[in-house]
Amino acid sequence: MHTLFISDLHLTPKRPDITDCFIAFMRDDATNADALYVLGDLFDFWIGDDDPTEFAQQIKNEFKTLVNQGVPVFFSHGNRDFLVGKKFAKQTGVTLLDEEHVIDLYGNKAVVLHGDTLCTEDLRYLAFREKVHKPWLQWVFNRLPFFIKTRIVRKIQTDTSNDKSNKSMTIMDVTPSEVLAVMNKHQVDTMIHGHTHRPNIHKISTAGHEKTRIVLGDWYTQGSILVYSKHGYQLQCKKFIS
Numbered sequence: 001m002h003t004l005f006i007s008d009l010h011l012t013p014k015r016p017d018i019t020d021c022f023i024a025f026m027r028d029d030a031t032n033a034d035a036l037y038v039l040g041d042l043f044d045f046w047i048g049d050d051d052p053t054e055f056a057q058q059i060k061n062e063f064k065t066l067v068n069q070g071v072p073v074f075f076s077h078g079n080r081d082f083l084v085g086k087k088f089a090k091q092t093g094v095t096l097l098d099e100e101h102v103i104d105l106y107g108n109k110a111v112v113l114h115g116d117t118l119c120t121e122d123l124r125y126l127a128f129r130e131k132v133h134k135p136w137l138q139w140v141f142n143r144l145p146f147f148i149k150t151r152i153v154r155k156i157q158t159d160t161s162n163d164k165s166n167k168s169m170t171i172m173d174v175t176p177s178e179v180l181a182v183m184n185k186h187q188v189d190t191m192i193h194g195h196t197h198r199p200n201i202h203k204i205s206t207a208g209h210e211k212t213r214i215v216l217g218d219w220y221t222q223g224s225i226l227v228y229s230k231h232g233y234q235l236q237c238k239k240f241i242s
């Protein structure tokens with residue numbers, strides 16, 4: 001009995017080594033799980049459920065197969081795949097989660113989220129996020145032809161990565177007070193998130209009480225999985241096979 005968590009795979013046709021590791025994970029590790037949580041940035045970019053590529057289909061098939069085998073899959077949006085929508089969910093059987101979602105892990109309540117919203121000192125990112133999350137803008141964007149959207153996103157990506165290169169590592173990490181505020185809001189002692197690519201298990205002492213923040217790792221050089229059971233939890237690595 002265990003639940004699996006992954007995030008920040010940044011799947012792209014340009015990285016078949018990551019895709020192969022993900023497929024192996026879905027076909028081997030994930031089939032025995034009680035549930036699989038994907039906490040955002042599954043894709044390097046997801047610019048709409050109308051993605052016509054073979055690659056998109058291949059990834060969707062993996063989810064559909066797993067769900068059909070009886071493993072429920074839950075998905076939180078990341079900052080790179082916040083346009084994963086209802087059509088994707090319908091085609092795969094995956095359940096889309098709210099931005100912050102509370103789950104019961106074998107009797108322990110935990111809040112799960114991507115983690116970008118915890119970085120409250122990254123003001124330029126938060127301003128950018130607010131813009132691209134505007135429902136009217138997404139409505140317009142979703143109606144553009146796929147090849148136009150690809151061009152727009154390429155331009156946005158160049159601008160944002162130029163800006164990101166001038167930021168300090170501290171600004172791009174979570175703000176401790178925000179972590180506590182979110183845990184307190186949901187009345188939980190455990191938080192699980194990704195985004196920062198700094199896998200770790202943080203124990204936080206607060207008012208004589210211990211809270212835990214588990215940070216998932218990225219899949220840039222190896223797979224990275226949180227295995228959570230009633231007996232404990234562990235961040236595990238999965239070697240690339242190609």
Ligand code: LP5
Nearest residue numbers: 079080119124125128131132137138141159160163164172
């Ligand atoms: O992802 P990562 O870890 O590299 O960096 C993030 C933040 N960057 C982003 C940008 C994405 O990587 C790329 C954009 C994805 C677009 C998908 C579809 C878009 C459709 C839009 C239509 C509705 O999220 C980075 C953080 C970092 O995490 C750490 O937390 O710092 O933030 C940035 O770099 C953002 C810049 O600071 C903002 C610069 C603004 C300049 C560009 C303006 C373009 C506005 C267009 C509005 C439509």
Ligand code: MN
Nearest residue numbers: 041078079195
């Ligand atoms: Mn992210």
